Amino acid sequence: MVLTIGGLSFRVKQYNAGLAGWTLCYNLPVHLISRRQRSDFSSGAFERLLPRWQVVTPGSVEVERVQYLNQPNCYRLSNGTVEVIVTTDVGPRVVRYGFVGSENILGEIPDLKIVTELGEWRAWGGHRLWTAPEDLPRSYSPDNSPLEFKISGDNAVWLLQPVEPKTGIQKEMTVTLSPEGSEVTVHHRITNRHPGRVELAPWAVTIMQAGGMTILPQEPYRSHDDYLLPARPLVLWHYTDLSDPRWTMGKKFIRLCSDSSMETSQKIGIANKQGWAAYWKNRTLFVKRVAYNEGASYPDYGSNVETYTAGSFIELETLGPLQSLQQGESVEHVETWSLYSDVDIGATEASLEAALAGVRR
Numbered sequence: 001m002v003l004t005i006g007g008l009s010f011r012v013k014q015y016n017a018g019l020a021g022w023t024l025c026y027n028l029p030v031h032l033i034s035r036r037q038r039s040d041f042s043s044g045a046f047e048r049l050l051p052r053w054q055v056v057t058p059g060s061v062e063v064e065r066v067q068y069l070n071q072p073n074c075y076r077l078s079n080g081t082v083e084v085i086v087t088t089d090v091g092p093r094v095v096r097y098g099f100v101g102s103e104n105i106l107g108e109i110p111d112l113k114i115v116t117e118l119g120e121w122r123a124w125g126g127h128r129l130w131t132a133p134e135d136l137p138r139s140y141s142p143d144n145s146p147l148e149f150k151i152s153g154d155n156a157v158w159l160l161q162p163v164e165p166k167t168g169i170q171k172e173m174t175v176t177l178s179p180e181g182s183e184v185t186v187h188h189r190i191t192n193r194h195p196g197r198v199e200l201a202p203w204a205v206t207i208m209q210a211g212g213m214t215i216l217p218q219e220p221y222r223s224h225d226d227y228l229l230p231a232r233p234l235v236l237w238h239y240t241d242l243s244d245p246r247w248t249m250g251k252k253f254i255r256l257c258s259d260s261s262m263e264t265s266q267k268i269g270i271a272n273k274q275g276w277a278a279y280w281k282n283r284t285l286f287v288k289r290v291a292y293n294e295g296a297s298y299p300d301y302g303s304n305v306e307t308y309t310a311g312s313f314i315e316l317e318t319l320g321p322l323q324s325l326q327q328g329e330s331v332e333h334v335e336t337w338s339l340y341s342d343v344d345i346g347a348t349e350a351s352l353e354a355a356l357a358g359v360r361r
Contacts (some may be wrong), residue, residue, distance in 0.1 A: 059179050061155035069095055069110050069124065073146070073159050077177040082339055084177055084184050087124075088149045092159035092173040094127035097184065097286075099341060105279070105286045107207035109313070116140050118166050125207050129171045129188045132203040132299040132319050141167050155179060168194025182339040187331050192325035201299045202320040202333035206288070208258075210312035212281025215352070216254040216305060217274040233302045235269035246309060250349040256307050258314040265310040269303025277305050278356070279316050285343040287359055288318065289336040297322035 061079050068074040070315045071089040077082075078100060085096035096104045108125040115121075116137035122144060130139055141164045148160040152205070156176040163170045174187040192198050208214070219231035236242075244266055248255040256266065272292060279286040290304065298304050298321055306317040318334040 011261070012152050033331035061177050061179050063151055063155070063157070069108060071296070075149075075151070077155060077157065077175070077269060079155075079177055079179055079181075081180070082177070082182045082184075084158060084174075086157050086175050087346070088147045088159065090122070090124060090144050090147075092129060092143075092147060092161055092171060094173075094175055094186065095125060097127075097337065097339065099182075099284070099339060102284070102341075103209065103282070105146050105209055105281070105284060105339065107209050107313070109207065114140050118142060123207065127186065127204065127206045129190070130203040131169060131190060131200040131206055132322075133202075135203070136279060138167055139167070139311075141272075143171075144276050150348065152176075163193045168192060168198070169200075182337075184337040186335045186337065187253055187332065190325075191330040192327055195327050197324055197326055198324060199324045200331070201322045202331055203299075203317065204290075204319070204333055204335055205317045206279075206316055208279045208286070208314050208316055210260065210314060212279055213255050213257040213280040214307040214309075214314065214316050215280060215356075216256075216268075216270060216272065216307060217276065218250070218252050218254065219273060221251065235301045235303050235306075237265075237267045239265050240267055252349055252353055256309055256314070258309045258312050260312040260360055263311045265308065267306060267308040269300045269306040271298065271302045272305035276320070277307070277316055279314075280343065280345055282343060283342050285340040285345075285355075285359060286316075287338045287340070288316065289338075290318040290334070293321055 022045050061077050063075060063077050066074050066076045066085065068085050068087065073088045074095065075088065076083055076085045080100065083096065083098065084094060087093050087095050088294045095106065097106050098104045103144065106126040109123050110125060111327045112309045113120055118137045118140065119142040121126055121140040121142050143161055145162050150158050152174065158174045160172040161170060170191045170193050172189045176185045188202050188204055190200065190202050199266070221246050227280040228352065242249065246259055246262060246266055254268070275285055275292060276289045292304055299319055303320050308315045308317070308318070318335055320331060323331040325331060340359050343355050345352045
Protein backbone atom coordinates (compact mmCIF):
# COMPACT_ATOMS: atom_id res chain seq x y z
CA MET A 1 0.00 0.00 0.00
CA VAL A 2 1.21 3.53 -0.81
CA LEU A 3 0.38 6.50 1.40
CA THR A 4 0.94 10.12 0.33
CA ILE A 5 1.32 12.67 3.12
CA GLY A 6 2.52 16.23 2.62
CA GLY A 7 3.60 15.53 -0.95
CA LEU A 8 5.72 12.51 0.02
CA SER A 9 4.96 8.93 -0.99
CA PHE A 10 5.49 6.16 1.52
CA ARG A 11 5.43 2.37 1.20
CA VAL A 12 3.39 1.13 4.15
CA LYS A 13 3.33 -2.36 5.59
CA GLN A 14 1.47 -3.44 8.70
CA TYR A 15 3.76 -4.09 11.66
CA ASN A 16 2.56 -6.99 13.79
CA ALA A 17 5.33 -7.64 16.30
CA GLY A 18 3.48 -7.09 19.53
CA LEU A 19 3.46 -3.29 19.25
CA ALA A 20 0.78 -0.95 17.97
CA GLY A 21 1.53 0.78 14.69
CA TRP A 22 2.67 0.26 11.15
CA THR A 23 5.90 0.09 9.19
CA LEU A 24 6.67 3.13 7.06
CA CYS A 25 9.32 2.76 4.35
CA TYR A 26 10.39 5.71 2.24
CA ASN A 27 13.23 6.84 0.02
CA LEU A 28 14.65 9.75 2.03
CA PRO A 29 16.24 9.93 5.47
CA VAL A 30 14.26 12.00 7.98
CA HIS A 31 16.75 14.88 7.92
CA LEU A 32 16.21 15.33 4.16
CA ILE A 33 12.49 15.93 4.57
CA SER A 34 12.05 19.68 4.59
CA ARG A 35 10.53 21.63 7.44
CA ARG A 36 7.79 22.76 5.07
CA GLN A 37 6.94 19.19 4.25
CA ARG A 38 6.97 18.33 7.93
CA SER A 39 4.67 21.23 8.65
CA ASP A 40 2.16 19.77 6.20
CA PHE A 41 1.37 17.24 8.89
CA SER A 42 -1.28 19.24 10.69
CA SER A 43 -0.85 19.99 14.37
CA GLY A 44 2.49 18.21 14.64
CA ALA A 45 1.13 14.92 13.32
CA PHE A 46 4.52 13.99 11.81
CA GLU A 47 6.22 14.06 15.19
CA ARG A 48 3.34 12.22 16.80
CA LEU A 49 3.50 9.51 14.15
CA LEU A 50 7.23 8.84 14.47
CA PRO A 51 6.98 6.76 17.66
CA ARG A 52 4.32 4.61 16.00
CA TRP A 53 5.92 4.27 12.57
CA GLN A 54 9.16 2.47 11.84
CA VAL A 55 11.14 4.31 9.16
CA VAL A 56 13.61 2.28 7.12
CA THR A 57 15.76 3.72 4.35
CA PRO A 58 16.15 1.20 1.50
CA GLY A 59 19.54 -0.51 1.64
CA SER A 60 19.87 -0.05 5.40
CA VAL A 61 18.94 -1.88 8.58
CA GLU A 62 17.01 -0.28 11.41
CA VAL A 63 17.66 -1.66 14.90
CA GLU A 64 15.23 -0.83 17.70
CA ARG A 65 14.27 -2.13 21.12
CA VAL A 66 10.80 -3.71 21.25
CA GLN A 67 8.68 -5.95 23.44
CA TYR A 68 7.87 -9.41 22.10
CA LEU A 69 6.41 -12.57 23.67
CA ASN A 70 5.98 -10.53 26.87
CA GLN A 71 9.74 -9.99 26.99
CA PRO A 72 10.54 -6.28 27.32
CA ASN A 73 14.14 -6.28 26.09
CA CYS A 74 14.03 -7.56 22.55
CA TYR A 75 15.78 -6.05 19.54
CA ARG A 76 14.21 -5.85 16.10
CA LEU A 77 16.33 -5.63 12.97
CA SER A 78 14.48 -4.65 9.80
CA ASN A 79 15.56 -3.70 6.29
CA GLY A 80 12.01 -2.87 5.21
CA THR A 81 11.54 -6.26 3.55
CA VAL A 82 12.02 -8.68 6.44
CA GLU A 83 12.46 -8.34 10.16
CA VAL A 84 14.20 -10.51 12.73
CA ILE A 85 13.72 -10.15 16.49
CA VAL A 86 16.07 -11.45 19.18
CA THR A 87 15.52 -11.37 22.92
CA THR A 88 18.08 -10.36 25.52
CA ASP A 89 15.90 -11.50 28.45
CA VAL A 90 16.50 -15.24 27.95
CA GLY A 91 18.29 -17.56 25.62
CA PRO A 92 19.98 -16.80 23.32
CA ARG A 93 16.88 -16.97 21.10
CA VAL A 94 15.72 -15.60 17.77
CA VAL A 95 12.00 -15.21 18.41
CA ARG A 96 10.74 -13.80 15.10
CA TYR A 97 11.67 -13.93 11.44
CA GLY A 98 9.24 -12.88 8.74
CA PHE A 99 8.30 -10.44 6.08
CA VAL A 100 7.35 -7.07 7.52
CA GLY A 101 3.62 -7.15 8.14
CA SER A 102 3.37 -10.93 7.72
CA GLU A 103 3.21 -13.83 10.14
CA ASN A 104 6.21 -15.15 12.00
CA ILE A 105 7.61 -18.22 10.21
CA LEU A 106 9.10 -19.28 13.58
CA GLY A 107 6.98 -21.03 16.17
CA GLU A 108 5.95 -19.28 19.39
CA ILE A 109 5.40 -21.57 22.41
CA PRO A 110 6.25 -19.51 25.51
CA ASP A 111 4.31 -21.80 27.84
CA LEU A 112 6.14 -25.05 27.03
CA LYS A 113 8.23 -26.08 30.05
CA ILE A 114 10.33 -29.12 30.92
CA VAL A 115 11.51 -29.60 34.52
CA THR A 116 14.66 -31.63 35.23
CA GLU A 117 17.12 -31.85 38.09
CA LEU A 118 18.83 -28.80 36.57
CA GLY A 119 15.70 -26.66 36.88
CA GLU A 120 12.95 -25.42 34.59
CA TRP A 121 13.80 -25.20 30.90
CA ARG A 122 11.44 -23.19 28.70
CA ALA A 123 11.26 -23.52 24.93
CA TRP A 124 9.90 -19.99 24.27
CA GLY A 125 9.94 -20.76 20.56
CA GLY A 126 11.98 -19.59 17.62
CA HIS A 127 15.63 -20.50 17.19
CA ARG A 128 17.99 -21.71 19.89
CA LEU A 129 21.45 -23.24 20.30
CA TRP A 130 21.91 -26.62 21.97
CA THR A 131 24.69 -29.18 22.26
CA ALA A 132 24.51 -32.62 20.67
CA PRO A 133 24.11 -35.48 21.18
CA GLU A 134 20.87 -34.88 23.07
CA ASP A 135 21.04 -35.80 26.73
CA LEU A 136 18.68 -35.45 29.66
CA PRO A 137 19.19 -33.35 31.70
CA ARG A 138 22.24 -31.68 30.05
CA SER A 139 20.48 -30.54 26.87
CA TYR A 140 17.70 -28.97 28.95
CA SER A 141 19.91 -26.74 31.07
CA PRO A 142 17.79 -23.66 31.92
CA ASP A 143 18.60 -20.53 29.93
CA ASN A 144 16.10 -18.14 31.49
CA SER A 145 18.59 -15.47 32.60
CA PRO A 146 19.27 -12.07 30.96
CA LEU A 147 22.05 -12.01 28.38
CA GLU A 148 25.05 -9.83 27.77
CA PHE A 149 24.54 -8.21 24.38
CA LYS A 150 25.65 -5.44 22.05
CA ILE A 151 24.60 -3.95 18.74
CA SER A 152 27.39 -4.89 16.34
CA GLY A 153 27.87 -2.51 13.44
CA ASP A 154 24.72 -1.33 11.71
CA ASN A 155 22.96 -4.63 11.18
CA ALA A 156 23.83 -7.24 13.83
CA VAL A 157 23.16 -8.15 17.44
CA TRP A 158 25.59 -10.21 19.53
CA LEU A 159 24.14 -12.30 22.39
CA LEU A 160 26.05 -14.05 25.18
CA GLN A 161 24.42 -16.19 27.87
CA PRO A 162 25.86 -16.61 31.37
CA VAL A 163 27.87 -19.79 31.83
CA GLU A 164 25.51 -22.67 32.54
CA PRO A 165 26.30 -23.46 36.19
CA LYS A 166 25.76 -27.22 36.01
CA THR A 167 27.36 -27.91 32.61
CA GLY A 168 30.09 -25.26 32.33
CA ILE A 169 28.90 -24.50 28.79
CA GLN A 170 28.52 -20.94 27.48
CA LYS A 171 26.56 -20.21 24.30
CA GLU A 172 26.63 -17.14 22.12
CA MET A 173 24.93 -16.08 18.94
CA THR A 174 25.43 -13.24 16.48
CA VAL A 175 22.45 -12.46 14.24
CA THR A 176 23.15 -10.36 11.15
CA LEU A 177 20.52 -9.05 8.73
CA SER A 178 21.50 -8.14 5.17
CA PRO A 179 20.68 -4.52 4.26
CA GLU A 180 18.62 -5.78 1.30
CA GLY A 181 16.61 -8.89 0.61
CA SER A 182 15.83 -11.51 3.24
CA GLU A 183 19.19 -13.03 4.14
CA VAL A 184 20.01 -13.54 7.81
CA THR A 185 23.28 -15.04 9.03
CA VAL A 186 23.21 -16.77 12.42
CA HIS A 187 26.68 -17.36 13.83
CA HIS A 188 26.74 -19.75 16.79
CA ARG A 189 29.58 -20.33 19.23
CA ILE A 190 29.84 -22.76 22.15
CA THR A 191 32.67 -22.45 24.69
CA ASN A 192 33.64 -24.96 27.34
CA ARG A 193 34.19 -23.12 30.65
CA HIS A 194 34.37 -26.36 32.65
CA PRO A 195 37.81 -27.47 33.93
CA GLY A 196 37.51 -30.84 32.16
CA ARG A 197 37.35 -31.86 28.54
CA VAL A 198 33.93 -32.19 26.90
CA GLU A 199 32.90 -33.70 23.58
CA LEU A 200 29.96 -32.07 21.85
CA ALA A 201 28.60 -30.72 18.59
CA PRO A 202 26.79 -27.41 18.06
CA TRP A 203 23.11 -28.04 17.41
CA ALA A 204 21.04 -25.20 15.94
CA VAL A 205 17.34 -25.91 16.53
CA THR A 206 14.55 -23.91 14.89
CA ILE A 207 10.94 -24.32 16.01
CA MET A 208 8.72 -23.56 13.03
CA GLN A 209 5.21 -22.15 12.92
CA ALA A 210 2.75 -25.05 13.08
CA GLY A 211 0.83 -26.18 10.03
CA GLY A 212 3.56 -26.48 7.41
CA MET A 213 6.13 -29.00 6.23
CA THR A 214 9.87 -29.44 6.41
CA ILE A 215 11.65 -30.34 3.16
CA LEU A 216 14.98 -32.17 3.06
CA PRO A 217 16.87 -32.95 -0.15
CA GLN A 218 17.73 -36.44 -1.25
CA GLU A 219 21.19 -36.97 -2.70
CA PRO A 220 21.36 -36.89 -6.53
CA TYR A 221 20.46 -40.10 -8.29
CA ARG A 222 23.28 -42.31 -9.56
CA SER A 223 22.59 -45.65 -11.21
CA HIS A 224 23.88 -48.95 -9.88
CA ASP A 225 25.94 -49.30 -13.04
CA ASP A 226 27.71 -46.00 -12.38
CA TYR A 227 28.28 -46.07 -8.62
CA LEU A 228 28.20 -48.85 -6.04
CA LEU A 229 28.77 -47.13 -2.68
CA PRO A 230 25.99 -45.68 -0.48
CA ALA A 231 24.99 -42.05 -0.83
CA ARG A 232 24.59 -41.08 2.84
CA PRO A 233 23.02 -42.22 6.11
CA LEU A 234 19.32 -41.89 6.86
CA VAL A 235 19.02 -42.10 10.66
CA LEU A 236 15.91 -43.33 12.49
CA TRP A 237 14.96 -43.04 16.14
CA HIS A 238 13.21 -45.86 18.01
CA TYR A 239 9.90 -44.01 17.65
CA THR A 240 10.33 -43.20 13.94
CA ASP A 241 7.62 -44.78 11.80
CA LEU A 242 8.11 -44.15 8.08
CA SER A 243 4.61 -45.47 7.39
CA ASP A 244 3.18 -42.50 9.32
CA PRO A 245 1.17 -40.33 6.87
CA ARG A 246 3.07 -37.21 7.94
CA TRP A 247 6.06 -38.50 5.97
CA THR A 248 6.40 -38.21 2.21
CA MET A 249 9.47 -40.07 0.97
CA GLY A 250 10.18 -39.08 -2.60
CA LYS A 251 12.98 -39.65 -5.07
CA LYS A 252 14.26 -36.10 -4.64
CA PHE A 253 12.82 -34.84 -1.35
CA ILE A 254 11.84 -36.03 2.11
CA ARG A 255 8.90 -34.13 3.57
CA LEU A 256 7.47 -34.08 7.09
CA CYS A 257 4.19 -32.32 7.95
CA SER A 258 2.95 -31.28 11.36
CA ASP A 259 -0.52 -32.46 12.36
CA SER A 260 -2.11 -31.29 15.61
CA SER A 261 -4.27 -34.43 15.73
CA MET A 262 -1.25 -36.77 15.78
CA GLU A 263 0.70 -36.45 19.02
CA THR A 264 3.20 -39.26 18.46
CA SER A 265 6.75 -38.14 17.77
CA GLN A 266 8.51 -38.54 14.44
CA LYS A 267 12.15 -37.74 13.65
CA ILE A 268 14.87 -38.49 11.14
CA GLY A 269 18.42 -37.32 10.61
CA ILE A 270 20.46 -37.29 7.39
CA ALA A 271 23.91 -36.45 6.19
CA ASN A 272 22.85 -33.52 4.02
CA LYS A 273 25.55 -32.84 1.44
CA GLN A 274 23.33 -30.53 -0.61
CA GLY A 275 23.75 -27.72 1.93
CA TRP A 276 20.12 -26.65 2.40
CA ALA A 277 16.88 -27.58 4.13
CA ALA A 278 13.53 -25.79 4.03
CA TYR A 279 10.16 -25.22 5.66
CA TRP A 280 7.02 -24.26 3.75
CA LYS A 281 3.75 -22.86 5.03
CA ASN A 282 1.03 -20.77 3.39
CA ARG A 283 3.17 -20.09 0.28
CA THR A 284 6.06 -18.78 2.38
CA LEU A 285 9.31 -20.72 2.06
CA PHE A 286 12.04 -20.60 4.71
CA VAL A 287 15.43 -21.94 3.61
CA LYS A 288 18.42 -22.50 5.86
CA ARG A 289 21.82 -23.24 4.40
CA VAL A 290 24.64 -24.97 6.22
CA ALA A 291 28.00 -26.42 5.21
CA TYR A 292 28.71 -30.14 5.17
CA ASN A 293 32.28 -31.17 6.02
CA GLU A 294 33.14 -34.37 4.19
CA GLY A 295 35.09 -36.70 6.44
CA ALA A 296 34.07 -34.97 9.69
CA SER A 297 32.45 -36.95 12.50
CA TYR A 298 28.85 -35.83 13.07
CA PRO A 299 26.62 -36.87 15.98
CA ASP A 300 23.57 -39.12 15.67
CA TYR A 301 25.25 -41.63 13.32
CA GLY A 302 26.49 -38.94 10.98
CA SER A 303 23.56 -36.49 10.87
CA ASN A 304 24.06 -32.81 10.10
CA VAL A 305 20.37 -32.05 9.41
CA GLU A 306 17.38 -33.36 11.36
CA THR A 307 13.65 -32.74 11.53
CA TYR A 308 11.20 -33.56 14.32
CA THR A 309 7.48 -33.25 14.93
CA ALA A 310 4.89 -34.14 17.56
CA GLY A 311 1.37 -32.77 17.22
CA SER A 312 1.59 -29.15 16.07
CA PHE A 313 5.22 -28.90 17.20
CA ILE A 314 7.78 -29.09 14.37
CA GLU A 315 11.51 -28.36 14.18
CA LEU A 316 14.20 -27.99 11.52
CA GLU A 317 17.67 -28.59 12.94
CA THR A 318 21.30 -28.47 11.78
CA LEU A 319 24.39 -29.83 13.52
CA GLY A 320 28.12 -29.26 13.30
CA PRO A 321 30.83 -31.90 13.63
CA LEU A 322 31.68 -33.38 17.01
CA GLN A 323 34.53 -31.57 18.77
CA SER A 324 36.56 -32.32 21.89
CA LEU A 325 36.93 -29.06 23.82
CA GLN A 326 39.36 -28.30 26.59
CA GLN A 327 38.53 -25.54 29.05
CA GLY A 328 38.37 -22.23 27.18
CA GLU A 329 38.10 -23.80 23.71
CA SER A 330 35.18 -23.04 21.41
CA VAL A 331 33.37 -24.47 18.41
CA GLU A 332 31.43 -22.45 15.84
CA HIS A 333 28.52 -23.18 13.55
CA VAL A 334 26.96 -20.92 10.89
CA GLU A 335 23.53 -20.97 9.29
CA THR A 336 22.27 -18.65 6.55
CA TRP A 337 18.53 -18.06 6.32
CA SER A 338 16.40 -16.81 3.44
CA LEU A 339 12.68 -16.21 3.08
CA TYR A 340 10.61 -16.37 -0.12
CA SER A 341 7.01 -15.28 -0.62
CA ASP A 342 4.26 -16.58 -2.88
CA VAL A 343 5.90 -19.97 -3.45
CA ASP A 344 3.44 -22.47 -4.95
CA ILE A 345 4.83 -25.97 -4.41
CA GLY A 346 1.85 -27.71 -6.00
CA ALA A 347 0.82 -31.26 -5.16
CA THR A 348 3.57 -33.34 -6.75
CA GLU A 349 7.28 -33.81 -6.32
CA ALA A 350 7.80 -32.41 -9.82
CA SER A 351 5.97 -29.20 -8.94
CA LEU A 352 7.93 -28.96 -5.68
CA GLU A 353 11.19 -29.35 -7.57
CA ALA A 354 10.17 -26.62 -10.00
CA ALA A 355 9.22 -24.26 -7.15
CA LEU A 356 12.54 -24.86 -5.40
CA ALA A 357 14.70 -24.58 -8.50
CA GLY A 358 15.29 -20.87 -8.13
CA VAL A 359 15.83 -20.68 -4.38
CA ARG A 360 17.95 -23.65 -3.29
CA ARG A 361 21.27 -21.98 -4.09
